[in-house]
Amino acid sequence: MVPIELVLFAFLIATAAIIAMVRDLLSAxxxxxxxxxxxxGMMLLMDAVDVSFTxxxxxxxxxxxxxxGALSLTxxxxxxxxxxxxxxxxxxxATGGLLIYGTLDMPTYGDPAAPIHNHVAPEFVAxxxxxxxxxNIVTSVLASYRSFDTFGETTVVFTAxxxxxxxxxxxxxxxxxxxxxxxxxxxxxxx
Amino acid sequence: xxxxxxxxxxxxxxxxxxxFPFVLLFALYVQFxxxxxxxxxxxxxxxxxxxxxxxxxVFGLTELQKALPPRWVEIGTALGVLLYxxxxxxxxxxxxxxxxxxxLDHHSTVHGQHxxxxxxxxxxxxxxxxxxxxxxxxxxxxxxxx
Numbered sequence: 001m002v003p004i005e006l007v008l009f010a011f012l013i014a015t016a017a018i019i020a021m022v023r024d025l026l027s028a029x030x031x032x033x034x035x036x037x038x039x040x041g042m043m044l045l046m047d048a049v050d051v052s053f054t055x056x057x058x059x060x061x062x063x064x065x066x067x068x069g070a071l072s073l074t075x076x077x078x079x080x081x082x083x084x085x086x087x088x089x090x091x092x093x094a095t096g097g098l099l100i101y102g103t104l105d106m107p108t109y110g111d112p113a114a115p116i117h118n119h120v121a122p123e124f125v126a127x128x129x130x131x132x133x134x135x136n137i138v139t140s141v142l143a144s145y146r147s148f149d150t151f152g153e154t155t156v157v158f159t160a161x162x163x164x165x166x167x168x169x170x171x172x173x174x175x176x177x178x179x180x181x182x183x184x185x186x187x188x189x190x191x
Numbered sequence: 192x193x194x195x196x197x198x199x200x201x202x203x204x205x206x207x208x209x210x211f212p213f214v215l216l217f218a219l220y221v222q223f224x225x226x227x228x229x230x231x232x233x234x235x236x237x238x239x240x241x242x243x244x245x246x247x248x249v250f251g252l253t254e255l256q257k258a259l260p261p262r263w264v265e266i267g268t269a270l271g272v273l274l275y276x277x278x279x280x281x282x283x284x285x286x287x288x289x290x291x292x293x294x295l296d297h298h299s300t301v302h303g304q305h306x307x308x309x310x311x312x313x314x315x316x317x318x319x320x321x322x323x324x325x326x327x328x329x330x331x332x333x334x335x336x337x
Contacts, residue, residue: 002248005242009218009264028198028336032285049229050229050230050231050234053221053229053230053234054233054234054237056239057234057238057241060252061237061238061325062237062240062241062244062323065241065244065248065327066327066330069327069330069331070330072330073330073333073334074291081218109321130271131300131301131304132301132304132305132308133301133304133305134225134226134227134304134305134308135226135305136225136226136227136228136229136231137225138231139225139231139308139312140226140304140308142231142303143232143307143308143311143312144292144307144308146309147279147290147292147311148289148317150275150292150311151275151290151311154272154275154314154315154318154319155272157318157319157322158268158269158271158272158318158322160322160328161268161321161325162268162324164325164326165265165268165329166327167332168329168332168333169330169332171328
């Protein structure tokens with residue numbers, strides 16, 4: 001029997017290859033959603049349920065809609081590039097090769113002697129049960145042990161949205177200008 | 192066959208109207224059950240936003256903004272961060288360090304931790320949901336520029 005991981009990996013690679021080749025951006029957006037769903041499956045098999053959850057919700061859900069929203073403002077077909085640079089392919093291959101080379105130094109997956117499992121993790125695992133009494137260790141690490149980091153992340157999300165809303169106008173309603181393509185900047189600057 | 196707008200497809204309207212409350216309910220479950228099961232503020236915020244985005248896709252941006260005005264979304268974006276930081280300030284007023292949840296309950300540090308995690312996750316959830324809906328408003332509210 002073929003392990004499910006191999007099947008998922010094969011599908012992941014196939015999806016990535018098709019995304020790279022396809023010219024229709026609508027198909028690419030849909031394939032990105034499938035790619036995210038497959039990665040969510042991979043995370044689930046690695047027992048990283050929270051990461052898998054996030055990947056499925058953000059990657060396959062929201063970001064697909066946002067890419068489609070962006071596509072509706074532009075063209076659906078990728079511009080065919082006239083020149084095929086060999087240097088670009090070389091850079092991609094070299095980066096990929098270096099990344100694979102880097103993984104050779106990593107401890108094997110699930111190795112209990114790996115450094116990550118022997119630094120602060122035992123304290124977190126014990127503390128989450130005894131001091132915090134929160135069964136989901138991910139939540140106790142994110143929200144309590146690493147609450148400064150999470151505060152920073154929330155602020156980053158806030159700042160990113162601030163920039164996007166200032167650039168895009170925050171979806172403020174603009175009706176009653178039928179027909180005229182408005183390329184003027186947003187009138188309401190208060191967002 | 193004439194091309195119909197997505198807003199006119201009856202099956203989509205009926206089905207999405209049926210799904211919509213359950214998506215929001217599931218988001219609330221993920222939000223408030225994050226201590227015990229997978230999930231937390233971030234995932235809950237995204238699912239919550241996805242529910243509203245579904246509503247907006249099927250019924251149109253105007254209908255969505257009638258139900259959820261852009262002004263509220265803007266306020267929510269900041270409110271979540273303020274809530275998170277406010278918990279930190281609260282713990283400082285309770286003679287602890289910034290974001291030290293142990294002092295949030297007089298009787299037990301465990302309850303203090305639970306209280307802190309609950310409100311902090313709620314802050315994350317509010318900000319993430321508002322941000323996602325806000326960015327969707329940003330894209331959907333624009334017209335094609337040539």
